[in-house]
Amino acid sequence: MTLIKTTVNRRSFLKAALLAGGGMVLHFSWLAGCKPAGKKVLEMPEEWFEMNSYIKIGENGVVTLFNPNPEFGQNVKTSLPMILAEELDIDWEQVIVEQADFYPERYGRQFTGGSQSVRQAWSPLRTAGATARQMLILAAAGQWNVPASEITTEHGTLLHKSSGKKAGYGEMASAAAKIPVPEEVKLKAVSDFKVVGSSKKNVEIKNILSGKALFGLDYKTEGMLIAMVVHPPAFGMRFKSMDDKVAKSMPGVKAIFTIDSLKEDIVQNFFDTTSFTKFAVVVGNTTWEVLQAKKALKVEWEQEPERTFKMGSSWTPGAETIEAKYPSGLESTEIHQAKMKEFSKKPGNIIRRDGDPESAFRSATKILERTYTAPFLAHNTMEPVNCFAHVTADKAVLYGPIQAPEFVVGTLSQRLSLPKEKIEIKLARMGGGFGRRAYGHHFIEAAVISQQVKAPVKLVYTREDEMTAGIYRPTYSATYRAALDKDNKLIAFHVKAGGIPETPVHADRFPAGAIDNYLAEGWQIPSNITIGAFRAPRSNFIASAEQSFLDELAMEMGKDPIDFRLELLERAKTNPVGEKNDYDAARYAGVLQLVREKSKWKETPQGVHRGVSAYFCHNSYVAEVVDLVMKNNAPKVEKVVAAIDCGVVVNKDGAINMAEGAIIDGIGNALYGELPFKDGAPQKNNFTTYRLIRMNEAPKTIDVHFVKNEEDPTGMGEPPFPPAFAAVANALYRATGKRFYNQPFINELKST
Amino acid sequence: MIATKLNINKKTHTVEVDPSTPLLWVLREHLDLVGTKYGCGVASCGACTVLLDETAVRSCSLPISAIGDKAITTIEGLSENGDHPLQQAWEEHDVPQCGYCQAGQIMNAAALLKSKPNPTDEDIDTAMTGNLCRCGTYLRIKAAIKTAASY
Structure with missing residues (x-):
């Protein structure tokens, strides 16, 4: 149990009537609200009482919860209301969920991106649920003339044990709605959660499966x-x-x-x-x-x-404006590749430097250097x-x-x-x-x-309009170097990476912090091809390059790929290099240990080729082991085992679904994804030529395991995506004896 | 404009539309049956799948002039109360993420189960390969088809 000040997001407790300005109709609903999937038909109340921006309760005890964030398949329309329901202490079956309109005065930032929905909503929504619950308790205390501290709640019911008094939330809703918002409320202990941590079905599922107008x-x-x-x-x-x-x-x-x-x-x-x-x-x-x-x-x-x-600036209205530009010219993939090659050989902008990497490289007995590339990608949302x-x-x-x-x-x-x-x-x-x-x-x-x-x-937009209109995942190139001394010990590490038109390097990510002599450089080449966020921006490429390189480096050093990563993480945990590393080395190691155990890492079945990869991004840690087989010279991932640390899991089966999808997306893009250009024109404009992964190419099994802890929850939409690329590349190496440096790997397979 | 009679979800509809118009747009914009989705327009993604008698077809590439008196079934007409075995199984496995492709997936699976009531994994792969799911719910789709076959 935690006491929390309700001021964290106080404006979201404002009722509609108190909001100034705006001609918005509060509960303007284009589409009917949806009930959690189940057989029970809820009777609609005659009157709703608004507890705060997110919660209204009917006189009959039915509760409407508002999902503040845009829903694009990450299932926030189910998981965010689950957080409200938990602290409100209500049965999920009594709940109707509605999508909130864009209304920042009531809901704060309504943003879907960066795997931030659950993480950012966690505290405000728990507080909103707990506040409404407390207002119901205070209402009951007033009516029953008993101390509020003696009233408990359960399944949407208020109880006063010693007097035997009992009332449903609906009976107290009218009085509770008039009570001022309490200054401080109690939050539940994680161990007392009933809704959060369970599996609740997508609240929209019946509408989806019967073809209702939703999009x-x-x-x-x-x-x-x-x-x-x-x-x-x-x-x-x-x-x-x-x-x-x-x-x-x-x-x-x-x-x-x-x-x-x-x-x-x-x-x-x-x-x-x-x-x-x-x-x-x-x-x-x-x-x-x-x-x-x-x-x-x-x-x-x-x-x-x-x-x-x-x-x-997106974030600071009124900030000073700058003059930005799109260069002229008609670009092509061939020119992009030549330019990236040229830039990868020139010095970049130093973004992190620990120790004396230059001297360490000069004194090295052996240097391993490898360059990795990936093409532009189109998002290809199914709805244009x-x-x-x-x-x-x-x-x-x-x-x-x-x-x-x-x-x-x-x-x-x-x-x-x-x-x-x-x-x-x-x-x-x-x-x-x-x-x-x-x-x-x-x-x-x-x-x-x-x-x-x-x-x-x-x-x-037609599909062709969409695929050729820009805002792609950029094309990238990353060059990794590792210096080994005469005892084959790692003494220095260097990453230099860039892209068109942005660099994918994160200054303070692993393995920064684990190696004494470390250098990270970035470079970028301007372009008039527009780019934008694509599921785990930058991480989706740099993870593939880094985790492929670490695999090859481990082999070069005669170490098991998981043991090697764990050694680096042990160093980062016990004696980190540098002041600022943006990952928790213990949690990072935790997912590697879990995936090693769950995949039975050392017991590779016959005919199967294994690859491992792990990455931290968007506040969550994910490790994956893929089992790949070759059939008629074509790779097929048969099975994936994933270990994830995203703190408290809100909707377990929903989170597993996310991980399965992200892994399949990663395998698909690693093997097949590319959008080439010629004379400025995208060379693919529909699914006839743009290859997306299909059912027969997806793994048969994906086992998802979560690290159990009580850390505040972090995102699931992006983190399981980046590790899949290198896990595939590393398994392909074991299958073919050849390293795969350039995505999509299917092109390199064809050329062998 | 020529009137075309269409037998959709056991009802006869008469539409006055250019007969070269693909069924997809007639369903969505003239008859307000929007469960059938536009994804690619070139029969490559399966989001627009409907049944023509017992066969799965891509409605984005099927002009209404080519339909004749064949019975069209869309997701809205698959069952009276949304309780077709495939709809139940889809719910049991909590298949969808964004949900956009799922009606097409279900209609394609419905045709599969009519021709093969107990499909193997390979049968499912072969039959469903034309239906893209960008969210990657393929494992759940496959599991749901097997569950539906077992009801």
Whole structure:
């Protein structure tokens, strides 16, 4: 039990009526709330009583919990309300879950990304649940005339043992809602958790399985038109002119025009990334008709000179703006690879230096040096980019898939010349995100189109539009060097890595802290191909390179790959090098020990080739062992054992599902993923050529094990993804005798 | 505009739409049956899968003029109360993450179970390879199909 001040997130305890300004309707619900999966049908109450932003209780004891964060498949719509239910001390079966609208005055930061939802919501949501519970207790104490400290709760019921008085939460809800928010509340001990740590099914499952309208692309309203945009066929090109003679006379077409989605005077923020700002637009009655007209539209493009724009800060509104730019030119993978090779040989920017790495390398008996590369990747969310917008003279209503609504609202406000409080954003369930939907360009495009045609519109990207519109995982290159002395002991370590257009090196990550002489350098090459967050940004590549290198280094030193990592971690734990290392060496070692035990590491079955990898990112620790077999010269991962330390696990089966998916995603991208370029144009535009992992290529078994502890929970969406790449590479080495340095590995397999 | 009669989920619908329009868009935008999803438009991802009589087809690439009087079943018509064995098994295994591809997965699995009521792992792999799940729920999909077959 912990006492916690309710001031941590006090504004979220404000009731709707107390909030100033804003024309928002509080419980405006586009889609019905969903009940936890189960047979029981809940009777709706006649009246709801609001305890705080997240919780309302009906007179009959039914409870509505609001999920504040955007849902894109990470299952926060289930796990975050579980945290509320735990501290409120309510049966999960009595709960209805609703998706909150974007409403930062009530919910604070509503951001899905960086595996932060559970971690950041943990304390505020526990406090919100405990506060509502305490208000119910105080209400009962007043009515029963007994001390509040003698009242206990259980299954949504208040009890006073000595007098035998008892009441359901619903009976006290009306009185409790009038009680001022207590200054301090008690939180449960982790050992007393009943809901958190159990497995609760996805609250939306019945709607998903019966085909209900859930996604932005499913949305429809009276008078709504469909809009599609035509963007340049290559990065470095821009709109010149168009001939719409044929297209505009086609059936169902209402209007054809151009838009400038961002104008020069707009101060952009980090999440306004967009490759193109001028589009041809076709608006019409139905998607199919608009698509035909789009194909018939003749657009001329021209090369774009260097483009500059004003860049502000996402996190600090009003911060000084800088002039940022996109270079001109038509880039290709061939040129990228040559440039990266050149940069990998030049000195980079030193971002960490311990001891005297240069002298250690000079005195080395042996130096192992290896370079690893990976291509651009497209996110390929199954639901293509879309957004509904209805912009009128005095307000804008938007509904669509977005991970970071707070970062698009400021830009929308500038572009539409509407105050922020006149912009309503409803958070649609997203058909995947993977980082792609942190960027809100589609909201701006849809809003500008709606403003121009003076009608509600739904912007729809085709798969081809989406795959060729940018905001990719960057292409990277990392060169690792290790110095060994005459006794084959590791005396120095050097990583120099960069990419187009960003470096993937984290200054203070393992193995920094474990080696006396350590050097990390970064470099970057500017590009007009836009990039953005992609499931575990930077980590997804640097983990693959580092963990492949450590495997080869362990072999070179004659050590078992897990033992070697544990030795390094032991050093980082007992006598760390440097002041600042961003990982906990004991927890890192913990997942390696657990995966060694659970995979029976030393007992590799016959015909199976094993690889191990471990990584820390987004506050969680994950180690993975893959079992790979070769069938007709094609690799197949048969089994994966994963060990994860993410602190307290909130929704166990949900977390296992996340890990399974992230591992399959990692295997798929390691083996098959790539988006090459020629003359600025992406060379793949649909799943016919862009290879994603399919069922027959996925492992038969994935065993997920969690380290049991009482640490505050950390994220699960990203951390299980990065280790999969090197685990596959290391297993491939054992299968073929050849090291795999360049992703996707399938290309290197073909060339052997 | 030519009227086309379509037999969808045991009801006859008459739509006045260009007959070359793919079934997907007629379902989604003319009949408000949005459970069938658009994913690629070129029959490569399976998100738009529906049944044509007992066969799984990609509705994004099937013009309504080619359907005739064949019976179309979408996810909305798979069962009266959302309790088809596959829907029950999907719930038992808590399959979905984002959920976008799942209707297509279920419809494809429904066709598989009609032709092979007790499919092996290999049968499932072969039948389901055309259905992408970007979240990577493949293990659960496979387990759910086996569970549904065992009911």
